[in-house]
Amino acid sequence: MERSTIVRVHEGLHARPATRFVKLAKSFESEVEIVKGGKTVSAKSSVKLMLLAVKENDEVTVRADGADAIEAVEALIGYLENPHAGLEESGAQSEAAPPQPEAVRPAEPAPDAATEGEGLRGVAASEGVHLGPVFAHFPAQIVPSAQSLLPDQIETEIERLRAAIAAVQARMDAALADEGLAGGDRGIVAALRDIAADETLVGDIEASIREGFDAVSAVVAAAAKTAAEFGNVEDTYLNARADDVEAVGRQICLALLGQDEVDLASIQEGAVLVAEDIGAWDLARAPLKRIGAVVCGKGGATSHVAIIARSHGIPAVLGVGDQVMALKDAREIAVDGHAGRIFADPDQRIRAEFEQRMSAAEKERAALAGFQSFTPKRADGTVIEVAANLGSLEEIEAAKAAGAMGVGLFRTELLFMRHMHLPSEDMQAETYAALAKAFAPYRVIVRTLDIGGDKPVTAIDFPEEENPFLGWRGIRMCLDRPHIFKPQLKALLRAAIHGNVKVMLPMVSDIEEVRRTKALVDECAAELDLDGVAYARFDLGVMIETPAAVLVAPALAKEVAFFSIGTNDLTQYVMAADRLNPTVAALNDVANPAVMTAIEMTARAGVEAGIMVGMCGEAAGRPDLIPRFVEMGLTELSMSPASIPRAKKVIANLKARRVETDPGDAL
Ligand code: PEP
Ligand code: MG
Numbered sequence: 001m002e003r004s005t006i007v008r009v010h011e012g013l014h015a016r017p018a019t020r021f022v023k024l025a026k027s028f029e030s031e032v033e034i035v036k037g038g039k040t041v042s043a044k045s046s047v048k049l050m051l052l053a054v055k056e057n058d059e060v061t062v063r064a065d066g067a068d069a070i071e072a073v074e075a076l077i078g079y080l081e082n083p084h085a086g087l088e089e090s091g092a093q094s095e096a097a098p099p100q101p102e103a104v105r106p107a108e109p110a111p112d113a114a115t116e117g118e119g120l121r122g123v124a125a126s127e128g129v130h131l132g133p134v135f136a137h138f139p140a141q142i143v144p145s146a147q148s149l150l151p152d153q154i155e156t157e158i159e160r161l162r163a164a165i166a167a168v169q170a171r172m173d174a175a176l177a178d179e180g181l182a183g184g185d186r187g188i189v190a191a192l193r194d195i196a197a198d199e200t201l202v203g204d205i206e207a208s209i210r211e212g213f214d215a216v217s218a219v220v221a222a223a224a225k226t227a228a229e230f231g232n233v234e235d236t237y238l239n240a241r242a243d244d245v246e247a248v249g250r251q252i253c254l255a256l257l258g259q260d261e262v263d264l265a266s267i268q269e270g271a272v273l274v275a276e277d278i279g280a281w282d283l284a285r286a287p288l289k290r291i292g293a294v295v296c297g298k299g300g301a302t303s304h305v306a307i308i309a310r311s312h313g314i315p316a317v318l319g320v321g322d323q324v325m326a327l328k329d330a331r332e333i334a335v336d337g338h339a340g341r342i343f344a345d346p347d348q349r350i351r352a353e354f355e356q357r358m359s360a361a362e363k364e365r366a367a368l369a370g371f372q373s374f375t376p377k378r379a380d381g382t383v384i385e386v387a388a389n390l391g392s393l394e395e396i397e398a399a400k401a402a403g404a405m406g407v408g409l410f411r412t413e414l415l416f417m418r419h420m421h422l423p424s425e426d427m428q429a430e431t432y433a434a435l436a437k438a439f440a441p442y443r444v445i446v447r448t449l450d451i452g453g454d455k456p457v458t459a460i461d462f463p464e465e466e467n468p469f470l471g472w473r474g475i476r477m478c479l480d481r482p483h484i485f486k487p488q489l490k491a492l493l494r495a496a497i498h499g500n501v502k503v504m505l506p507m508v509s510d511i512e513e514v515r516r517t518k519a520l521v522d523e524c525a526a527e528l529d530l531d532g533v534a535y536a537r538f539d540l541g542v543m544i545e546t547p548a549a550v551l552v553a554p555a556l557a558k559e560v561a562f563f564s565i566g567t568n569d570l571t572q573y574v575m576a577a578d579r580l581n582p583t584v585a586a587l588n589d590v591a592n593p594a595v596m597t598a599i600e601m602t603a604r605a606g607v608e609a610g611i612m613v614g615m616c617g618e619a620a621g622r623p624d625l626i627p628r629f630v631e632m633g634l635t636e637l638s639m640s641p642a643s644i645p646r647a648k649k650v651i652a653n654l655k656a657r658r659v660e661t662d663p664g665d666a667l
Contacts, residue, residue: 001063001070002063004059005080005081008081012053012054013049017083018050021076021079022043024075025044026044028071030064030065030068032064034052036059045198046194050241060080064076119341121342122318122319123299123300123301123317123585124337124338125300125305125316126294128313129335129358129361130337130354131354132271132272132293133271134332137274137275137278142253144214149209149213157209160256165202165252168251168255169193172196192244195244201245208222215256219253219256223245227242227243232421234424242421265286269290270290271292272292272294273286274296275295277298289312293314293316293317293337294335296320297319297325298319301588303318303580304411306618307618310643311398312642318582319582319585321582332344333346334351334354368645368646371645372402372648376652379654382635383635384637385635386403386405386647387405387638388407388641389411389616390407390410393438400439402645403644403648406439406443407435407638408445408636412447413451415431416460422484424487428491428492429495432444441499444501445562446492447506447543448488448504448505448517449485452468452474460477469578473507476507479520486520486523490524493535496535496536497534502538502541508543511559514559539561542560542564543563543566544564544566545566547573550598553602553606556605557609558609563611565599565602565617567590567615568617569617570599570617574594599629604633607633612635613633614634614636614638615637621639621646623646
């Protein structure tokens with residue numbers, strides 16, 4: 001039995017309409033399928049249905065086979081033609097939810113002699129002081145088993161999987177039954193619940209278990225595969241569903257492992273986030289405005305967690321080591337991001353000192369606010385652009401509020417790290433264009449993908465490397481993987497029609513890398529021409545962050561439009577001191593004469609060739625070094641937004657000539 005019709009569902013079969021359609025299909029015993037453009041999927045799978053991307057006015061066929069096939073086809077066609085008739089509003093979740101376990105919260109404080117008195121020491125990763133309650137974030141690691149199942153273990157493993165899925169669904173039902181759940185959140189939870197119950201996803205997982213994989217491995221693989229399918233659809237809404245699939249996969253894995261998720265979204269106002277390690281993406285999407293300070297067992301001053309913390313003016317002490325375990329049971333923590341010190345459950349004397357320093361910092365912030373709208377200039381009238389380093393569009397508002405004169409470094413890694421799949425060319429083009437529009441007429445410098453080292457990406461298969469920082473990262477990986485690099489270059493060419501987009505390459509150590517990239521840009525432009533897609537050429541620059549690039553800077557300067565000195569990596573490579581290793585943190589010092597000489601050599605090569613020389617490493621925001629960088633000839637300093645007002649003040653004090661902001665000056 002089958003019938004065709006034109007879809008009249010206004011939003012298409014996305015989200016809620018897809019949920020309703022699947023619920024209706026499941027109410028019939030018959031096998032039910034929906035066909036669009038020659039592609040057939042089960043009408044009982046919301047994942048497959050969403051992937052079919054059915055839009056309003058599309059022609060589809062509904063096909064059913066079974067005892068109630070006629071009723072099924074009639075009801076489903078009826079819904080597609082008149083979606084507002086016949087279905088109740090309440091959504092799909094009506095079963096009673098079983099009682100839920102208590103959320104995991106830190107235990108009662110246990111005084112620990114090691115954390116009293118002098119306090120603990122770590123790496124001073126983001127300045128500022130803060131005193132606040134502890135929010136312990138120690139999420140479970142999901143480690144798939146390396147062993148295959150024996151044939152007699154398979155049925156038990158499938159039972160375990162079904163129980164885990166049921167537990168996740170029950171938890172989501174309980175959330176949906178809560179009347180306090182906001183409308184937007186309700187839609188998200190309902191969509192997640194549908195995914196957890198999806199028959200094709202569950203079918204894929206069970207098939208892997210029957211091949212001998214343990215349930216956790218099977219869930220991880222099936223979620224990655226489905227997420228990749230969502231990622232490949234030319235539809236930004238559906239691209240974002242990939243995150244939902246990943247989130248559900250993680251929930252099922254945690255249930256299989258008998259663990260609860262600690263949700264960063266519930267962090268209380270002014271809390272100190274204490275973690276052994278935290279992913280840059282997890283921190284970036286946390287409610288940063290509520291986080292008072294960050295303390296981590298791992299990480300160094302130029303790790304990406306430190307960079308995000310500095311961007312948002314959140315004090316951070318990282319690289320505390322195993323001692324972080326003792327902190328998770330404290331009630332309150334005082335964090336000194338200048339000195340890299342932490343006091344668990346501080347006594348009255350320390351509390352008073354911190355309270356006094358917090359109020360002084362507040363006064364300084366107010367005083368610096370006056371510098372936000374000034375354009376700093378050198379004695380000869382040259383504008384020194386004080387720009388922002390950003391990692392996502394969510395940070396634009398804070399950067400503009402801080403007085404950013406454009407973006408000197410847009411790290412594109414988060415775009416790639418936030419999904420298990422590669423971001424599409426369209427999605428990237430939209431992101432870069434949104435960035436360009438937000439800062440026009442100031443320029444935005446987008447850095448091409450810089451992964452490897454401390455920034456792995458799930459969708460890219462990285463080899464195990466003995467020394468990842470000396471390995472296959474940045475431009476090296478991109479040139480070896482044109483299927484990853486070309487969509488990014490094309491997206492940048494498309495965004496360049498806004499006129500203020502520039503592009504720079506990370507980890508350059510050989511001039512050939514620049515020449516090969518230029519050839520690839522030409523190839524991308526020719527392909528866009530053939531496809532009739534609008535684009536514009538962009539200025540290409542390089543980051544100077546390897547000693548090799550410093551030594552060939554005069555030759556590089558003839559090939560590119562600008563230099564941007566990446567002091568985070570340059571320091572670790574010049575000093576041979578790992579930027580993530582707290583034990584060599586003292587050597588990892590940009591002010592060391594060896595690193596300052598490398599910066600000076602770069603500046604001289606750029607100035608002599610007449611190209612712009614800027615800096616986007618964290619040193620660009622250091623008040624003690626800014627005067628020397630300006631003297632060397634740097635005309636752009638790009639930094640964490642929170643450092644911008646003070647940097648402008650330092651430059652303004654160099655030559656007390658301030659003028660009102662005129663964005664046109666800076667282009
Ligand atoms: C640098 O190395 O200085 C830099 C800005 O890049 P990242 O910190 O992202 O490696
Ligand atoms: Mg770098």
